[in-house]
Amino acid sequence: MSATLDATASELSEAKPASRARPVAGEGTQVGACLSCLRRAWLLTTLAARLDYRSRDLARSWDLLSLPDEQLIDAIGGRRRAEIHARYDEFDAIAHAERERSSQPPEQIGSAQARAEQIGSEKMTPVGVEKICRHHPAFPGRLRDSTLAPHMLSVAGGVHRLAGMLEEPVVAIVGTRRATDHGMETARYLARGLATAGVTIASALSEGIPLAAHCGALDANEASITVTAGGLGKCSPAHCRAVYLRLSREGCALSELPLGAPARRWSALARVRTLALLAQLVIVVEADSNPWELACAHLAQRLGVPIAAVPGRVSSPASRGCNELIMAGAALVRSPQDALDLLYGAGVKRAGEFDRAAEVGGQLDPRLARTLEHIGAGHDTLERLTATGDRREEILTSLLELELRGLVVRGDGGRYVPCGALPTG
Amino acid sequence: MLARARTFTIEGLHARPVTVEVDIRAGLPAFTIVGLADAAVREARDRVHAAILNSGFQFPARRITANLAPADVPKVGPGLDLALACAVLAASEQIPADLLDSRALFGELSLDGEVRASHGTLAVAEAALKTGFEMLVLGPERAREAKLVDDLRIGVVERLSSAVRVLRGGEPDPLPRAARPASGRPGTPRPDLGDVRGQREAVRALIVAAAGAHNCLLCGPPGTGKTMLAQRLPSILPPLTRPEAIEVTRIHSVIGRLTGAQLLSDRPFRAPHHTITTAGLIGGARRDWVGEVVLAHNGVLFLDELSEFARPTLEALRQPLEDGRVAIVRARHSAVYPARFMLVGATNPCPCGYAGEMERCRCTEADIARHRRRLSGPLLDRIDLLVNMQRVGPEVLRGEPITSSARARELVVCARERQAARLHDEGILVNAHLDARMVREYAKLDDEGDRLLAGTAERGLLSARGQQRALRIARTLADIAGSERVRPRHLSEALALRPDSELSARRAA
Secondary structure, three states: OHHHHHHHHHHHHHHHHHHHOOEOOOOOOEOOOOHHHHHHHHHHHHOHHHHHHHOOOHHHHHHHHHOOHHHHHHHHOHHHHHHHHHHHHHHHHHHHHHHHHHHOOOHHHHHHHHHHHHHHOOOOOOOOEEEEEOOOOOOOHHHHOOOOOOOEEEEEOOHHHHHHHHHOOEEEEEOOOOOOHHHHHHHHHHHHHHHHOOOEEEEEOOOOHHHHHHHHHHHOOOOOEEEOOOOOOOOOOHHHHHHHHHHHHHOEEEEOOOOOOOOOHHHHHHHHHHHHHHOOEEEEOOOOOOOOOOHHHHHHHHHOOOEEEOOOOOOOHHHHHHHHHHHOOOEEOOOHHHHHHHHHOOOOOOOOOOOHHHHHHOOOOHHHHHHHHHHHOOOOOHHHHHHOOOOHHHHHHHHHHHHHOOOEEEOHHHOEEEOOOOOOO | OEEEEEEEEEEOOEEEEEEEEEEEEOOOOEEEEEOOEOHHHHOHHHHHHHHHHHOOOOOOOOEEEEEEEOOOOOEOOHHHHHHHHHHHHHHOOOOOOOOOOOEEEEOEEOOOOEEEOOOOHHHHHHHHHHHOOOEEEEOOOOHHHHHOOOOOOEEEOOEHHHHHHHHOOOOOEOOOOOOOOOOOOOOOOOOOHHHOOOOHHHHHHHHHHHHHOOOEEEEOOOOOOHHHHHHOOHHHOOOOOHHHHHHHHHHHHHHOOOOOOOOOOOOOEEOOOOOOOHHHHHEOOOOOOEOHHHHOOOOEEEEOOHHHOOHHHHHOOHHHHHHOEEEEEOOOOEEEEEOOOEEEEEEOOOOOOOOOOOOOOOOOHHHHHHHHHHOOHHHHHOOOEEEEOOOOOHHHHOOOOOOOHHHHHHHHHHHHHHHHHHOHHHOOOOHHHOOHHHHHHHOOEOHHHHHHHHHHHHHOOOOHHHHHHHHHHHHHHHHHHOOOOEOHHHHHHHHHOOOOHHHHHHHHO
16 A cells, blocks of 8 residues: 555646746646646556556547546446545545645655656656646647546657647648558658648657658658657657657657556557547558558547548558548548648648659659559569569669669669559659 | 708698607606697507508517607698608618708508508698608508609608618618599589579679689579589689699698699688588687688688578688788787678578568568678678679570580680780789779779769769779679770779668668
């Protein structure tokens, strides 16, 4: 029991600085999360193991996450229901005591804040993490209206910046972690084109399609929004930390969990609801047809958010889910222009200069265009390209030229992958 | 009475002169050997004793002390038997001692007095010539090997009694007739490139690698013929030059792996299993143990399933790959061995082996990244050429072979001759060994080539070191094509063969 009390205390000490909220520069209002919303976040981390178990059934887990606190404890608390209820009630008392104690000597706040940041992580506490809850006027409107939405968000990068980014249309680019080279290039190309056109890109934080989407936005010097599976202050998966750090500096990283909370199976799934609620359009680039990889698309469908998918090879499992979505009526997206047409209506907004297909296609040397066309048609290795009957020397020269122009990259197994450019005649 | 005989012991890959001093004096019958002798030398007592008696001589029943000088050099192997026996015979005045000083004796004795061969005959013959002995007396088995050293007189003795005859000024036994050539091995045809169907690009890349002795990595799904291709590499490599052959023969002779007493003409091809230890690969486990890298000197070291090798074992390859030699230092010995070999690795692109084939590979990005990390950057940095292989269809397997080893070898030999002629003054033979200055000098590009190369740097496709590698390959391609200048088309082909260690960086971006 003492251990759990400690956990509560540390939770509170972390909650303190945010609840005392520093004013955001340039705004009169104070940012912060109210006690009940912090309690909600604490409750979710306490129930993590049970939520993991329930997340096997996605449809039900959305219903669970929509429940108010007390009902949630009753629904999944199991044998420890009474104990959790008791701790849930204690939360307020301890929080009040902590708050009073900390409010008296003002110089202690700094040390408390330092302590709170230590709890998150020694090394990687992002600068400028702010908390905001659904009771605050600056909370994103689209999240406030839904019962499914997280009650509280930690925002690395600041609430003010988040609000600025949400003023633009938001497109969530989602997909599998086990992406092919083609999928990665397509995600990057779409994100780059859309970011250039002023759209805000949102995605999860994991390898594969999400990482490629963020990289695409960063290519265009536009930062994107990422929703992490764990609490802020800790990057998981760790090898995405370069992107995570850059996004928390230039864009936004969101989390509904307390600082430093570990990423869990349920939270990795639950974050797609934040994405689906924030987005005006959800684009699935590559996904297998299982409910986990399609979670975001299915939830968006349920919430009435338009969805679109990038078509893939009929035989490829990596595109099976996308092809299914298209069969079921999702819009088909081939280029940033298609996505812009969906967002703004056909032809209202033109894709920017990063739409290489439009830019380069016209003036491409016929030899290069021919090679590019062959690659696009599946003759993607040197062996297959030479089998098309062109001279080997010419193929090699045009391959290098295409690589230098960034129209083709060499992927796994020596396969050449067209880089977002559609071969035009 | 005191007598001295001259012989050699093997130290590293070289022979070192040893003087066997035998002193016989009154006392209880005993035979002691002093002077850092190993077990094989100490056991010589019994062999010498029996051999002397069985050859019809007397073994003195007195106190015999044999000293092996210099006393601080460890003596190994049974090659000292013959000298020891002759010194005992001379000390007991059964043979004259005057010729013992100018003739070196080397060989192991059997109990009935027969002279057998011992490891390292070639190294001993070279040392005998250098030390200035007028004759090297040794057994018939390895006599042909010693004969490879010009200007050295060889005295072949089949038995201890013949050795006594030679030391009395008599004629040695006749040189045995040359055995069948060591390399030909008729009846077991070597694997030929003609067995390979499809894989046109991979075969081409293999020829390029062979022509410039470039280290290369074969990468592809299981069953695409990576191992098959690598095993056919020896058949397209040019034969050893005479100095190279002597070097290789000496190594194999010292290790005792030489079959037949001929100069080796084929380049060595070593393919150790991936469970090999660092000591097995580099050497140094025992005093007279050399690693696979040394055995692969002037030849090919083929590491199949490169990613399965222990990490420290692969890291240990860095020095030999860089310097062409290994310096082994252990508590009681140190030695420098030549190890200039062509490294050929084979690996799958990901744990399941099918990366890039959308339908089959189910590895995650993290799996692939982890798999790539198993091959350390510094090792990949020394690999010039990446050969990507894909599976071929059944119609290709039924088709005609692309080339044969004979034709491919012709290309390789021509390209190597051009390189050797160009690089004659630099003291190297192949493009793989070009350093930064030589690359600038010999692989000059025209304006178009410069533009392409600058573009690769701009795009982040190649590092500075990567550019050097690409230029070396381009030089070799030009040599194969018989072009004096490196043209843009050579460069573009070289760039298509570049190893893509940069790719993982792109993915992790």
